[in-house]
Amino acid sequence: xxxxxxxxxxxxxxxxxxxxxxxxxxxxxxxxxxxxxxxxxxxxxxxxxxxxxxxxxxxxxxxxxxxxxxxxxxxxxxxxxxxxxxxxxxxxxxxxxxxxxxxxxxxxxxxxxxxxxxxxxxxxxxxxxxxxxxxxxxxxxxxxxxxxxxxxxxxxxxxxxxxxxxxxxxxxxxxxxxxxxxxxxxxxxxxxxxxxxxxxxxxxxxxxxxxxxxxxxxxxxxxxxxxxxxxxxxxxxx
Numbered sequence: 001x002x003x004x005x006x007x008x009x010x011x012x013x014x015x016x017x018x019x020x021x022x023x024x025x026x027x028x029x030x031x032x033x034x035x036x037x038x039x040x041x042x043x044x045x046x047x048x049x050x051x052x053x054x055x056x057x058x059x060x061x062x063x064x065x066x067x068x069x070x071x072x073x074x075x076x077x078x079x080x081x082x083x084x085x086x087x088x089x090x091x092x093x094x095x096x097x098x099x100x101x102x103x104x105x106x107x108x109x110x111x112x113x114x115x116x117x118x119x120x121x122x123x124x125x126x127x128x129x130x131x132x133x134x135x136x137x138x139x140x141x142x143x144x145x146x147x148x149x150x151x152x153x154x155x156x157x158x159x160x161x162x163x164x165x166x167x168x169x170x171x172x173x174x175x176x177x178x179x180x181x182x183x184x185x186x187x188x189x190x191x192x193x194x195x196x197x198x199x200x201x202x203x204x205x206x207x208x209x210x211x212x213x214x215x216x217x218x219x220x221x222x223x224x225x226x227x228x229x230x231x232x233x234x235x236x237x238x
Contacts, residue, residue, distance in 0.1 A: 002116055003045060006030045007037035007063060008052040008078065017050075020105045026112070034058025041067045048074040048115060050108075051095070053086045061089060068094040074115045074165045078103075091205035096166045097192055098202070114193025119165045120152065140175045143237045144218070147172055159217045166191060167210045170203075174224065174234040183231040207232055 004026045008014045011032060018028040029046070031037050035058055041049050049067070053060035064075060077090045077098040087098050096115050099108055140147040144157040147168075154161040154171055163171065169191045173182065187203045188196035196203065207224065215221045225233050 002047040003027045003029070004112065005037070005040050005046040005049040007032075007034070007041070007049060007055075007060070009033060009055045010052070017105070017108075021109070021112075024109050034060070034063045037063050038066050041073055042070055044071075046073065048076070048112065048119070050076050050078060050112075052078045053083070053090060054080060061086065061093065064090055064093050064095055068164070072164060074119045076108075076111055076115060088201060088205060091202055092209065094164045094167075094209065096164060111194070115165065118169050118191070118193065140172065142175050142178070142234060145171070145175065145214075145223075145234070147175055156214060156217045161213055161217065163210070163213065164206075166206045167213070170206050170210055171234075174232065177233065179233065179236050181225075181227040181231055181233040187231060 002025075004021060006014055006017060006021075006028055008017075008030070009032050014030040014032065018030050021028050029040065031040055034055055037049075037051070038058070040046070041063075051060050051063060055063075060077065064077070067073060067075065074096045075094070077087065077095045079087050079090070079098050079100050081100040081102070083100070087100075090098060096118075097111055099111055140149070145154070146156075147154045149172060152168060154163055154168060161171075170187065173187060173190050182190075184203050185196040188194060188200070191206070192202060211221065211224050214223045223235050225235055227233060
């Protein structure tokens, strides 16, 4: 049973959502403020977090910033419908996905399961950075980029890359495609587990974050190529 942390100041909604998710086979802990949310998220006891952006006191963006500084825990933002600014800021800070309020509980469950699948289930999802279980799947190599899918580790020239779940899966998808360009919709389906929506910038923001992290260790901003009007591909000899 996957343990899910819900951080939301709406007590009534939290109780209703916890009851629904419990019926779907998840174990839910609900906290109603940002300070407790940070502490619980960093405990390493949870597979992922659902984080409401609009909270009094320590808001969701600050919670996300502090958690992401210390943990790779998958995080889905709960955002106000049409609130594109917070949505983009959250993705830039390393949130894995978002779902706008009001949402259908079944859609939320689908998003949760998609993120957990991409994270390899609940094992190790909430543990501190640098952790990883041993695995048997073959390591991928493209130029100086190395990726170990089983251990969820990626490196450039021997320097480990500190990637979120979505960034890791994005890099893995690009490496498996080799020299083939991938459309944004294909990337959204593979990496986020859902079709790309109209005006959806999620893949673009995750790609921008991945590019920056690769550039920090390689000094090269062109490792990921943009195919104008279509999508992206990883340069063949990065």
